[in-house]
Amino acid sequence: MSQDTLFDKVWVLHKVSSLPGGSDQIFIGLHLIHEVTSPQAFGALRDKNLKVKFPERTVATVDHIVPTDNQSRPFKDNLAEQMIETLEKNCLENKIRFFNIGSGNQGIVHVVAPELGLTQPGMTIACGDSHTSTHGAFGSIAFGIGTSQVRDVLASQTIAINKLKVRQIWCDKKLSKGVFAKDLILHIINELGVKAGVGFAYEFAGPAIDELSMEERMTICNMSIEGGARCGYINPDEKTFSYIKNKLCAPKSKHWDKAITWWKSLKSDENSIYDDVIKLDASKVEPTVTWGITPGQSISINQQIPLLDDLSPNDKLVAKEAYEYMSFKPGQYIKDTPVDVCFIGSCTNGRISDLRIAAKVLKDKKVSKNVKAFVVPGSEKVATQAKQEGLDQIFKDSGFQWREPGCSMCLAMNSDKLIGNQVSASSSNRNFKGRQGSPSGRTLLMSPAMVAAAAINGKVSDVREFIN
Amino acid sequence: MKSEFTQPIGKISNINGQCIPLIGNDIDTDRIIPARFLKCVNFDSLGESVFEDDRKTLKGRHPFDLEKNKNASILIVNSNFGCGSSREHAPQALMRWGIKAIIGESFADIFYSNCIAIGIPCFTLPKKSIEEMQNYCDNQFLFLEIDLKKSLAKSNDLNFNLEIRESSRKMFLSGEWDATSTLLENENLIENKFNQLPYIKFNSQLSKSK
CATH class of the missing domain: 3.30.499.10 (Aconitase, domain 3)
Known part of the structure; x- marks a missing residue:
């Protein structure tokens, strides 16, 4: 304990x-x-x-x-x-x-x-x-x-x-x-x-x-x-x-x-006891994208969608469901997957720093003509701050729609929804089946910077190619 | 949808009913009740929309649409059932469809507390036993008698030792699973706690003295 x-x-x-x-x-x-x-x-x-x-x-x-x-x-x-x-x-x-x-x-x-x-x-x-x-x-x-x-x-x-x-x-x-x-x-x-x-x-x-x-x-x-x-x-x-x-x-x-x-005085003591400790090396993490129907089904931008045989027995059932729902083939690369909708917002990534980094990627660039892209600030304060910094203009100039604050297409309880089996590049938190408002809509979760990169190229892209 | 819905109340010690198997890991609350059905100010009409999108996709072949399951009340699920959103609409929808208990490999935390809060006991069993139940349901009816006192489920030819969190089991047996009144019994302790917490005084905008 x-x-x-x-x-x-x-x-x-x-x-x-x-x-x-x-x-x-x-x-x-x-x-x-x-x-x-x-x-x-x-x-x-x-x-x-x-x-x-x-x-x-x-x-x-x-x-x-x-x-x-x-x-x-x-x-x-x-x-x-x-x-x-x-x-x-x-x-x-x-x-x-x-x-x-x-x-x-x-x-x-x-x-x-x-x-x-x-x-x-x-x-x-x-x-x-x-x-x-x-x-x-x-x-x-x-x-x-x-x-x-x-x-x-x-x-x-x-x-x-x-x-x-x-x-x-x-x-x-x-x-x-x-x-x-x-x-x-x-x-x-x-x-x-x-x-x-x-x-x-x-x-x-x-x-x-x-x-x-x-x-x-x-x-x-x-x-x-x-x-x-x-x-x-x-x-x-x-x-x-x-x-x-x-x-x-x-x-x-x-x-x-x-x-x-x-x-x-509140922080965990030096010699505090944990029920479990996990260590990982953050320097090895790469831009990450989900390919499936749970937030655990993700890979690095340059990786292939896992083969069934590479997965543990417990993960196979959901993986099969995910291949079918997402229309992805095991072994396929996630990079260059075409996207239809790009969404920046949500309680995960709808804050001012998220908008700043996305705007930095988008500056002087244009959203691909096949993509519908929109940004929903996390709050009225975020929206005001972004306007003061001119970020709204950068988004609009690039082809993003600039919207009013709310949860929006993270869970699609308003009119912001995917249509049919559209693929979205989304800065939100859940890629569950039907999550973004269409029972067959497909969600790829990623960072706001990666969403901006996907919007420009019209397909899943490595943001590191934009910010060097 | 079954006959008239009545909310469970008081002691819950025995649940008898037909099982309905639902196969799949990580079945999230968006699937149990899609977000568009959350646009409501009460839970009354959620029962018919439970698993709406999954059911439409399967065109009548979803377990919740099969004629043989229409009177079932014990849901048999796999691992991490009810993950995702905290929406109580999910167990409310299941309950209004007719589910009275759930047996699964494992449950998501918030879903589990929501079930307990509204009177749906959730039990766990090892993967093997769950699969045995689900397979059994393939070609015959599985009727279970669940005894909360003994944490036991039995049918004519099967017996299972169910696992349930001890605090939940006790609450159902004593009838105190509707927490509000239990919590309010400690009104003085709550007041004391409020007065002791350091930050209540810190916060000019939220303190009583505003």
């Missing part, structure tokens, strides 16, 4: 009681909600005649269903309009702070909370969304919950949960030029498998992780869940503190110094 890791320290601090069955009652320091997984929870509260216990510990925004072309109200989609109205009403009635469209702070919940300084080290953070693991980048213990647990947090600010084991993933050396956090996390998931993290929290550590910016760390923790780990985190350091400093909800004046002292 793990001891003296950040996970252990934060867990103990938030433990309210041991429940009769053997799980723990854990206090949730920050609860984030959005329009998709909260309405039924508020409904359940009303049915049980319960109130929101600490409304000031819950913060809301709207992201999944928002259109990215025209956001004027009412939305064209009646169901989407009904969902945003329900959230507005629930927040108003329960005195919950809501960052609505046009507030300047709306966006994907996992982009918004860090940029507002809501996400801080040592907190427990829950949200009805599996990518809540993103917030672990700040040294918080953050995980996705279902709607019944959203109800529990609203009613009691606590949930019943079994303690997770802790696996340290030690990333040695540094990422090479043209290789990004997205490539590293895809590589890790490929190495460990999509279910290795079940029952674990992942602690990402080592020189390669220290080297990453806060936004890159968020990309890593964001996809912990794709490796099966409900929660992923990184020990806080000076980069963490300076990212938070002066943000809207960051500790101010005398609280700031106290906060820093406390935050520094």
Whole structure:
């Protein structure tokens, strides 16, 4: 059993009681909600005649269903309009702070909370969304919950949960030029498998992780869940503190110094004990692309799609399904695979640094005429910043459509969808069957820089050929 | 869709029913209920849309469309079932279709907690036993009697020792699997915790004193 890791320290601090069955009652320091997984929870509260216990510990925004072309109200989609109205009403009635469209702070919940300084080290953070693991980048213990647990947090600010084991993933050396956090996390998931993290929290550590910016760390923790780990985190350091400093909800004046002292005490001790440790060499990671229907089915840009015989017995079943669904032949190279749609955005890679690197690749270049390309900033703040830097113009000049913030085609709950069996090069997090809105649509996950390169060439390309 | 849906409530100690096998590893929640069906403010109509895209692709040959399975209630799955999104809509859709328990090689964490939270016990068995069950269902009906007290599943000619997380098993047997009231029993402890946490004071925008 793990001891003296950040996970252990934060867990103990938030433990309210041991429940009769053997799980723990854990206090949730920050609860984030959005329009998709909260309405039924508020409904359940009303049915049980319960109130929101600490409304000031819950913060809301709207992201999944928002259109990215025209956001004027009412939305064209009646169901989407009904969902945003329900959230507005629930927040108003329960005195919950809501960052609505046009507030300047709306966006994907996992982009918004860090940029507002809501996400801080040592907190427990829950949200009805599996990518809540993103917030672990700040040294918080953050995980996705279902709607019944959203109800529990609203009613009691606590949930019943079994303690997770802790696996340290030690990333040695540094990422090479043209290789990004997205490539590293895809590589890790490929190495460990999509279910290795079940029952674990992942602690990402080592020189390669220290080297990453806060936004890159968020990309890593964001996809912990794709490796099966409900929660992923990184020990806080000076980069963490300076990212938070002066943000809207960051500790101010005398609280700031106290906060820093406390935050520094949280990181895993030198001699802490882990349930498992995995080491890998980050300098060997190359630009990585998925070829299949799970985020674990990925290869380096210059590799061939694996042969069935090269795979472990457990991976064969899904590989067969993937060849058929993706219409790929075993042994085929992924490079030069034609793409129809290029999407830059999502809680994985929709932040300002993602837009900057994509714009750098796209500058003075044109999107291939066979490709539909669009960029969806992760939040209103990201969009504003990008405009100030002139990035929107670079995207537009290249042939990318510049859209309004939201989750968009990561999960295609709005009108941004693949059509038929189109192939998308996507900076998002899931390549599941049908994920991007068409039951036969095909998704290739990659870094935003790689999406930009694919957009220019109209086919999967090695971004290192663009940024030398 | 079966007859009138009723939400499980109270103690759950025995589940008897026909098994429905669904073969495949890493079956994610987008497949169980595609995102377009999440545009709703209640779960009521999800049952008929469960596995919508997979069912359309298989044109009537999907296990959830086979006439022989229409009364089945125990789902038999393989490894990492329910991976991906945290959407509770996935187990809600299965439950509304008629699923009352799931037996599998392994489950994704969030899916598992969602099932437990709404009253669907999830059991694990080794790969070999799961395949034995799934093969059995190929040409005959498999009716199982699941006994949560003994963690046992038996049919006329098969017996299985089921694995289930002890905390979940106890909750179902005591009827306390609907967590809200259990959690609220510790109201004083919750208040104490709130007052003790260092960062509650740090945060000017979120603290009670705002």
